[in-house]
Every structure is written in C-alpha cells, then in structure tokens.
Amino acid sequence: MSERTENKDASGTSMETGPQGQGGDLDDFLCFAVYEANLAFNHLYRSLLEELGLTYPQYLVMTLLWRRNERTVKDIGDALSLEYNTLTPMIKRLEAMELVSRIRDTQDQRVVNVCLTARGSALREKAAAIPQCVAEASGLTDKAFEDLKSALDTLRSNLKSTGDRS
Amino acid sequence: MSERTENKDASGTSMETGPQGQGGDLDDFLCFAVYEANLAFNHLYRSLLEELGLTYPQYLVMTLLWRRNERTVKDIGDALSLEYNTLTPMIKRLEAMELVSRIRDTQDQRVVNVCLTARGSALREKAAAIPQCVAEASGLTDKAFEDLKSALDTLRSNLKSTGDRS
DNA sequence: CGCGATTTAATCGTGTACGATGTATATGTA
C-alpha cells in the first residue's frame, strides 16, 4: 500500500509500517510528506501574516505585484497555477482591502489589470522581514534548501506532464 | 525578497529573478515549491480518484482505515494534522456515501469511532493501483524519492517546532 | 462526593480550490 512500492503490507490487520518520526501512519506516502509540509508552511505563514491581514495565497499575489506591478489576472493565474474562479474573488478581497485596483484594459476589454494601490505598495515594508523568518524556521542549510527546492521542481514537472498525458 | 536570502532584488521595478524552468516568478520561495508540488499531487489524485468518487483528503482517511480499521476522529486528526472542524463534515460525507460508520463509543460517550462498512472495505481493491500510478508519475529514482521524503520530514518538523515556540 | 479543568466532538463563518457553466470581447476565416 505504499505510494512507492507495495512491499510492506498487504494484509488488512497489520500495525503501522515501521519506524517513524513524529509523523503519523502515512509516512511512506510522498504525497503526504508534501501535504504535511504545505500545511506546516500554512500554519507558519498564518501567524506571520496575521498582523498584515493577509492570507498565504493573498501574500503570494502581493509578492508577485511587489516584484512587478500591473499584472493581468491571467498572469497571476499562470504564476500561481490558479484558475479564475479562485483568483477573481481573492483579488476582489484584496481590492476591498484597498491593496490593489482592478482596471479593465482599454485595448482589450476582456482583460483586467491588477495593480498596487499606495496602501498595497506600502505593505511591502511590513512584509520585508517575512522571508527571513521563514528561511530561519525551515532550519535547512543552504545546500539542503536548494536541493529540496530542485527536487520539488522536478517532481512537480513530472507530475504535471503525467497529468497532461492522461 | 527571496525566501532564503534577500540578495537578489530589493528595487521595486526589476524583472523576474533569474533563470527559471517552467515555474513562475516565485521560484526562489521554498514554500512555493511545496505549494506547487502539493497542487500537482492534487491534480493527479483528482483524476485517479474520480472513478472512486473520493477526494484526495477522503482518500487519505480511507487509506488510514484500510491499514487499521476502527479509529477515533481524534486518531484520524492526529494522523493527518487536521482539526475536528475539517474532519467532522468530511467523515459525515464518507458516511453518506456508506463507506464508513460513525459510532459513539459506549465506554466514553465523547468519542466517535469511525469504521469501514462493507462498501468501504471493498473500495480498497479499486484503489489498489493508485500508489503505483502515483509513484510512476513522480518519476523519481528510489533514492531521490527517499531523500525528498526525508528532507520534507525534516522541514515539516522544523517548521512545526518554530510554530510551537511562537 | 462535588466541582472546576480537560478532552472530544460539533457548529459557524471566512477563505481558498476547482469542475461546470456562462458571458462578453477579440480573432480568424470564408
């Protein structure tokens, strides 16, 4: 039943599968390790972002805009692998917080351009310390950090290409 | 602005930060690599689980029960790092699908025991091929697979302990 | 025994995330 192989346990009544850290009984699932790491990042960001009034996905959108202002909804969706049905309400919330403006493109009326307001730009200062905090919390050496990121990129790329083929 | 260091770009008008694969402009965020890998797993599982009528989190719960039947909601929450407010409705949906039963413990009336129905047990056969499919889709060597999993476990552990201290 | 603290679960509201569908605008092509 492991995600990697099925060499561990096929009976229905066995105990958990071997020595484990503080993780649960799904330690042999790579997907679960990713799932848990993502949850852990979410928890950490939640506390860091609380005073900014942002959620984690909202923070990702703001980070994109801080790096390059004035993006279309499509640009943001491509960057974050998110659909319009997720982004439209999310960006409207950012607009309600007066952090961004949504402006119909005059050349192509289908396009909505998202750009920072003064408040949105100013928020960048308050967020400046966050990457450092996260890096420290991750507790990884530079090499481990890079290796992990590159392994995840490979994984994501492989998973996506399989999904396309299906 | 990188999650690792701030050595790349502090100006507000620069281009993206260097050479990138097919990823977007947040490639220097480890959290984002995790976020994307998690999304990619979700997409893959969505297609694999479609014929079973399960979502990915539901599949994780069923997997726990297939390995050891009869768990309390608390057990499941501990194993998946999820709260009751997530699990209660989720398990009720599994109950509505007649895959599990929810039974109040007679010894301790606070506890709800979750156990597989015949349908729930039978579904295991249909799900048997999934781990293999996922492992192949990940396209990693055994060593890369194990290294990645262990790096993610370290990361999760570090992130959680920081969260606790806060 | 009594009573406050803890444990276990549930409920409510907000915010992603996505499949299915809809709508308006733009583009290509005969």
Next chain:
DNA sequence: TACATATACATCGTACACGATTAAATCGCG
C-alpha cells in the same frame, strides 16, 4: 461582412482548512 472559435473573466456549487465558539462527557483533586 458573417460566423465559428478562442480568450479572459465571472458565477455557482461543492469540498477542504481553520479560527472562534459551544456543548457534552470525563477526569482530577480537594
């Protein structure tokens, strides 16, 4: 020009995920 197609965005319904709160059962301690 007319019409099919594609693109960009929006809406709706369902399902996680979690903070805050509530409720019931159990436990611990005087």
